[in-house]
Amino acid sequence: MQNSDTTKYIIHAKIKADGVIERPDVIGAIFGQTEGLIGADLDLRELQKSGRIGRLEVNIKSNMGKSMGTIDIPSSLDKVETAVLAASLETIDRIGPCLANIGIAKIEDVRSSKRKKVIERAKQILSEMFDEMLPESQEITDEVRQSLRIEEIMNYGKENIPMGPNVVDSDAIIVVEGRADVLNLLRYGIKNAIAVGGTNVPQPVTDLCKKKTVTAFTDGDRGGELIIKELLQVADVDFIARAPDGKGVEELVQKEILKSL
Known part of the structure; x- marks a missing residue:
């Protein structure tokens, strides 16, 4: 029996017969009618x-007195020899007592089929399994930094206003819009930021601004403009900084933060 590991091609053929035939009749016709037809090197018995x-x-x-079916022949011959062998099957015109016709449907390249399976499986592995693996070194450091930032963030006053750990003791503070902005500044070592939580500036922040050197640092959008206007009306603001147009403070990298401030 053919070892599937060495199979290169599979000849797929269709058979029709004007009468009732069975498998042994077909096998006998194939071996009998192709014998000596294409040379000793391609004799089916010897090849098998x-x-x-x-x-x-x-x-x-x-x-209804007719027979039809399929023939599959695994081959480890090269493609030329396999094609010659396949063509020889089409010379068979009688099986048992019946007139018959054998036509080649296709020759399957087993290695090509295997390659396609490998590609599809590789795609599946990439999409499903690599997600479950350990993170890259950069992801590890980012995760550690994130956990440290969350641990460092504090709350100010009864309103639990998000702030960095140095806000109370520092001579200068940075007033930002929200908690995410405070966290992002903590990521890059800036620990004196406090959030206002929107356009309604909390009174504790207003009172704190009277005692500190204040930089208002807001998003580069319409909301950021409105917060600046309100801060200028209700608090003592010494400096104004804006994120680049269309960007929020929470998404800036270190270089952008330092440039903005």
Whole structure:
């Protein structure tokens, strides 16, 4: 029997017969009518003995006095030899007592089929399994930094206003819009930021601004403009800084933060 590990091609053929035939009839016709037709090197019996072709798979069904079915022949020959062998099958015109016709449907390249399966499986592995693996070194450091930032963030006053750990003791503070902005500044070592939480500036922040040197640092959008206007009306603001147009303070990297401030 053909070793599937060495199979290169599979010849797929269709068979029709004007009468009732069975598998042994088809096998006998194939071996008998191709013998000596294409030379000793491609003699089916010898090829099968040496393992260069595999077991002939024949499926036959009969109905209303007619028979039809399929023939599959595994081959470890090269493509030219396999094509010649396939062509020889089409010379068979009689099976048992019946007129018959064998036509080649296709020659399947097993290695190509395997390559396609490998590609599809590789895609599946990449999409499903690599997500479950350990993070890259950069992801690890970012995760550690994130946990440290969350631990460092504090709350100011009864309103639990998010702030960095140095706000109370520092001579200068940075007033930002929200908690995410405070966290992002903490990520880059800026620990004196406090959030106002929107356009309604809390009274504790207003009172704190009277005692500190204040930089208002807001998003580069319409909301940021409105917060600046309110801060200028209700608090003592010494400096104004804005994120680049269309960007929020929470998404800035260190270089952008330092440039803005």
